[in-house]
Amino acid sequence: MKRLFKNFLKYRYLLRELIKKDIKLKYRRSYLGILWTLLEPLFTMMVLTLVFSGFYGKSDKTFPVYILTGRLLFTFFSNSTKAATKSIRSNAGMIKKVYVPKYIYPISTICSNFIFFMISLIVLVAVALVLGVYPTKYVFLAVVPILNLLVMTLGVGLMLATFSVFFRDMEYLWGIVLTLIMYCCAIFYEPKRVIKTGFGWILEINPLYWVIENFRDAVFGRPLDMRAFAFSTTFACVTLVLGIFVFYKQQDKFILNI
Amino acid sequence: MSKTVLSVDHVGMKFNLASEKVDDLKDYVIKFLKRQLMYKEFWALKDVTFEVKKGDRVGILGLNGAGKSTLLKCVAGVLKPTEGKITTKGVIVPLLELGAGFDKQYTGAENIYLYGAMLGYSKSFIEEKYKEIVKFSELGDFINVPVKNYSSGMKSRLGFSIATIVEPDILILDEVLSVGDAKFRKKSEKKIKSMIDKNVTVLFVSHSIDQVRDICNKAILLEQGHLVASGDVEDVIAIYESKISEN
Structure with missing residues (x-):
């Protein structure tokens, strides 16, 4: 354990460099650069609002905020798990030549995605203020679902990174699973409508749905839903422990398979 | 001894x-x-x-x-x-296939920091030795060009210069x-x-x-x-x- 920690300290600078690289290269040579981190969610929000409230003739003024809260969280989860899945294979060249702790690759891509996510929260704040969703004392509780989401993503990302070394199909399979998860997150519809039809259990078994619910509680000024909190926290911790376990068990075999 | x-x-x-x-x-x-x-x-x-x-x-x-x-x-x-x-x-400094850890889109200068970090150097150490590395590699102005435009000789020169800057x-x-x-x-x-x-x-x-x-x-x-x-x-x-x- 102590050796692990010392090793981490030694490669702390590499972790920073890798995160910096992701961020620097993502928008290099595009004219608007990092501004895209703000524009992309804003435009998707407009499209989704147009489709799901305009076409259905809903008149809730705060609906864009509702959509944005769900979408931002889901996009972070989706982007970073997808990147983590590929992380070991896309860094194969380095893994084969230089010794570096391998967990640094999935973790650095998740961290850089997390930074993009934090930046994109600016859009949420702006849209919420414009549409009259003002922060209450509950807004500080947004830290809880965000932390849960990060822990969950790290766990899932480590597992996916490991599996995809042995089965290339994982990348494509995970893309499909993500679509499924997206539709089960109540991003652009209200959970009431699903619960009414008797399919509420689909939301109930989806930890990401609970995270989003907790986040919405904080944004819309409601106290934290304790059931959602308990469920998502347990899930997050279990996946992280499992992810670390699986990764450590298999990491020495990576090089034989990439 | x-x-x-x-x-x-x-x-x-x-x-x-x-x-x-x-x-x-x-x-x-x-x-x-x-x-x-x-x-x-x-x-x-x-x-x-x-x-x-x-x-x-x-x-x-x-x-x-x-x-x-x-x-x-x-x-x-x-x-x-x-x-x-x-x-x-x-x-330990391994000089195995030089320049394998480079990122193609990164410039030579950025790669010095990235590759150095990968070899376990600290930031201050790389900053201190940066000039020496550039000088030894003889890349001159090419140091600010993305590595994807380098010839293989330039790449290995840069790799060699970074790897040998420490005293192993x-x-x-x-x-x-x-x-x-x-x-x-x-x-x-x-x-x-x-x-x-x-x-x-x-x-x-x-x-x-x-x-x-x-x-x-x-x-x-x-x-x-x-x-x-x-x-x-x-x-x-x-x-x-x-x-x-x-x-």
């Missing part, structure tokens, strides 16, 4: 050569159910034991496929041996003395010689017996993963040469 800096203890490295490559889940499940998952075991190294004392310069000899590069990768920590143990003391305790050389053009080769040879003069321990793989004789004082001979001889460089070279003429 005679401290052991590297000890290789009964090291074996096993590879599974899949008779057919199984790459996706469907194939795997089908083959697993049919019990067709057959692996051929292949020991690239088997029961290799030797010790290197501080200041020794060890040449590793052997024909192609004898396990030389596998051994170096095990020492560098890239591969983890299937059995046995390798203990090293001090900073153990230097691992895998036929890298042929970096760049004749001029740079001379310079890199001089650099390595100066490192060797500072009592650095060297592991050196080469097919050129003259180079080994020139640099090393000790040598080991590998044959199909087994250690067949170790000792003074001249003795081992004699055995190696007699093996070659046998074939």
